[in-house]
Amino acid sequence: MKLSGFLAVLFLVYTERSGFGMCHPKPACRYPPSQWCRSLEIAIECRVEKQCMEVNATRPNQAVPGVSVTLYYESLCPDCREFITQQLFPTWTMLQDIMAVTLVPYGNAKELRSANSPFTCQHGEPECRGNMIEACILHLTEHSLAFHIIYCMEASADVLSAAQSCLRLYAPSVPWSRVDSCVKGDLGYQLMRANALMTRALNPAHTHVPWITFNGEYTEENEDKAMSSLFQLVCRLYKGVKPPACTGAPVRLDRSFC
Template identity: 80%
Template structure:
């Protein structure tokens, strides 16, 4: 199951309240609040089963398709990092029950299948490695945990150095050796080739990054809305009953590209 930032805050309040006349704090579990309602087993371990059931009862209608956001980006592009950390991830944390995010790390890279180094990246070899690490993490951990890990990496001072501790924090069951084997082996190349194919298939072709499609399509009108207030756009496009978070005021941010 998914859990928005608001729901996580609610669970923290319900679980750890210590004021006079309220329950004593319960033992901490080994999962961050964002994953407490991800499965029945986690909810039971973290002693929030009842709260998760209550929250699940007020979730949006699952028969209404979520708003699909696909980000084509580079791991070391400053403007991509800014968009992920200030727009995409915060919006997803608030609205993940009504939106689906797909991350495609490749961007302005080029593929040379017959060369010793099959990929060339805009920000050099470290970015190629960062792209591949993130592609492997997405493949090995699943979309929800992967997004937390990638946000952790992209918001760090050093993207590459942050990869292993971020993985250990948000996906402790996945060993770093598994990710490293993916990056150094055929699987990493296959995943990056898949991202290259997806990026080359864009219509219209991308001319900068971050490049975002909404429900599978790119338009200049949506691009302006995505970069200035993604949160507001997702709330507007969702065709089901709007979640409470959508009643908040929109905040416009400056747009920039690589």
């Protein structure tokens, strides 16, 4: 189940049934909330089949293409960090059924001929390392988990020092040694080279970061709107039937109290 569906189930079940923060027994099942709507059998075991059916019924038509948002950024750029934590991640959390996010950590970096230091970055060597760590995380983990990890890093006081704990929190099955090996080995370099090629291929060429494209195209107007209200922009750009989050339509479940 996608995160938006999970959030709808978790929030609505807890608020409508029990009152947020009030007493509510945990479902008698062995699955975490993120798996409740994965299958009908799990939903029945966790006693949330009706809620899962209602949430699934409100999902957009998957035949309509979602809004593709690509962010070209740098790991230590203050404006990039603010956009990721205050606009991109919260919007994706609510609208991931109608949007796809691609993260390209590179930004204003440049390739060097030196074997010891193949890249130079706007905010110094720590940023180059941060870019490569995030590129490796994107490669080694499933996309939604990678986005959670990168959000966790970018929202932390120290991006680099938070990397291991954020990885352990959201992808405990991926040992840090794999990320470290990627960063120090040829794989990390190849991933950064690919990001460099993607960034250099931008048309028009990027002049700053964060640089945001929608469905592969850049306009200053859309970027300005994204910086102030990405949520509203994605809802407007989506061509299908708007999901309840966009329209403000209520999704009501059975109301009871404890």
